[in-house]
Amino acid sequence: MDYQQLPLSGLEAPLNEMEQMIQDNVHHFAQSVMREAGVTLDQLSPEQAIAPDSVLWDVLQKAEGLGLNLTALAELPPLERVKLFGLATEELAWGDGGLAGSILVNYFPVMYSLLAGNLAMAEFCEGKRGCWGITEPDHGSDMVDPSAAVAAPGMPYGRPNCLARIVGDKVIINGQKAAWVSGAMTAEVCALFCHYADEQGNTRPGVAVIVPLDLPGVSRGKPLDKLGVRGMNQGELYFDNVEVPLANLLAGPDQYQDLAYRMLCEANPHVGMMAVGMARAAYEHALAYAHERKQGGQPLIRHQHVRFRLFEMFRKVEAARALVRRVMDYNATAAYPSLLGSTSAKVTATQTAFEVASDALQMFGGNGLTREYPMEKLFRDARAMLIADGANEMLAIKGGSDLINPELL
Incomplete structure (x- = not known):
């Protein structure tokens, strides 16, 4: 048999010098810093995970040295x-899915400011810890559907929980964002997406605005206790007559749907790439275990069905990465x-991560169910990705709505 050692990210074409440097640096950071810290944070209570002495703060500080400056990257050719x-x-999520989320969400205010063409806000947010406030207590994945393409026929979405008014040169915000605001407990600025209220009290999507979280009237709820990606803190945000300069506005009601569309087009593939990293981690753990663990007097890798299962994992990871990159x-x-x-x-990448993590856990057998081995945590992390950034079912219906060609009806 001919064994071939593939590059870190599988069937990868040769990387240029900058690409190789970024991949090597982030991989080293993921391996030497994130993996151990991710396990530690997974076993803490949400309150302990964000406490001043938590390893989370050390990870976030060290991550600033990775050189992932979005305003600088924006000057590069798109590809x-x-x-x-x-x-x-991919390398960050290979290290730890939850911590990858905590690191990446810091860039969202910059990312959405750039999408909106508000370069001043992008520069203001660069280097600050960020979060993305969109879901609400009464509204989950439907908040990424301002066009109501997924709504039941003839049935509007209910009244929102967070509203913004534009008064003169200010945006005034009232209401609540749900406990699923990623990075809410550590953020300094929030990319807030909410509904707009006119002078008559009528509401519609919406307003996107950068909100510094040290403003009067901003408060935070308790951190969320959840199944997976526990290294990514999430929690509620409350706004009580919070006044933000109009210069912080990324989109008003006339531009909101376009920005929300572009926002989802940008965010979904990044979540997909996180899922690829998690799937790859699960596959690599299973591959290594198959060489170490003996059953029936032979290493697991000698058994035909184990090799078949590993091949299925490999091809799924490669297919998911290829689609996300494309x-x-x-x-x-x-x-x-x-x-x-x-x-x-x-949808493809997160479903792949869940399937690969499940198969990897199965290969570990009883050991896979214990916290002594990595698969129990990875399985929980992968399961959470089926809901993160829009539940897969809702996204599938929303994406499918784009297949309707009115000229053929």
Whole structure:
């Protein structure tokens, strides 16, 4: 048999010097810092995980040295930019899915400011810890559907929990964002997406605005206790007559749907790439275990069905990465990005991560169910990704709605 050692990210074409440097640096950080810290944070209570003496703060501080400056990356050619960020995202999630989320969400205010063309806000947010506030107590994945494409026929979505008014040169915010605001407990600035209220009290999507979280009227709830990706803190945000300068506005009600569309086109593939990193980690753990563990007098890898299972894991990881990268390339270069492609990438990659993690856990047998081995945690982390950034079912219906060609009806 001919064994071939593939590059870190599988069937990868040769990387240029900058790409190789980014991949090597982030991989080293993921291996030497994130993996141990991720296990520690997974076993802490949410309150302990964000306490001043938590290892989380050390990880976030060290992550600042990775050189992932979005305003600088934005000056690169589009294909080079998305390749670099894709490589980095995969390695971070390979290290730990929860901590990868905590690190990457810091960039969201910058990312959405750039999408909106508000360069001043991008520069303001660069280097600050960020979060993305969109879901609400009464609204989950439907908040990424401002066009109501997924709504039941003839049935509008209910009243929102967070509203913004535009009064003169200020945006005034009232209400609550749900406990699923990623990075809420550590963030300094929030990319807030909410509904707009006019002078008559009528509401509609929406407003996107950068909100510094040290403003009067901003408060935070308790951190969320959840099944997986526990290294990524999440929690509630409350706004009581919070006044933000109009200069912080990324989109008003007339531009909101377009920005929300572009936002989802940008965010979904990044979540997909996180899932690829988690799937790859599960596959690599299973591959190593199959060489170490003996059953029936032979290493597991000698058993035919084990080799078959490992091959299935390998091909799924490669297929998911190829689709996510293809979508990222398309959206970076097309005249208008494809939400159909973005949702396909996210759904495919997260489903792959769950399937690969499940198969890897099965290969570990009883050991896979224990916290002594990595698969119990990885399985929980992968399961959470089926809901993160929009539940897969909702995204599939929303993406499928883009297949309707009115000219053929």
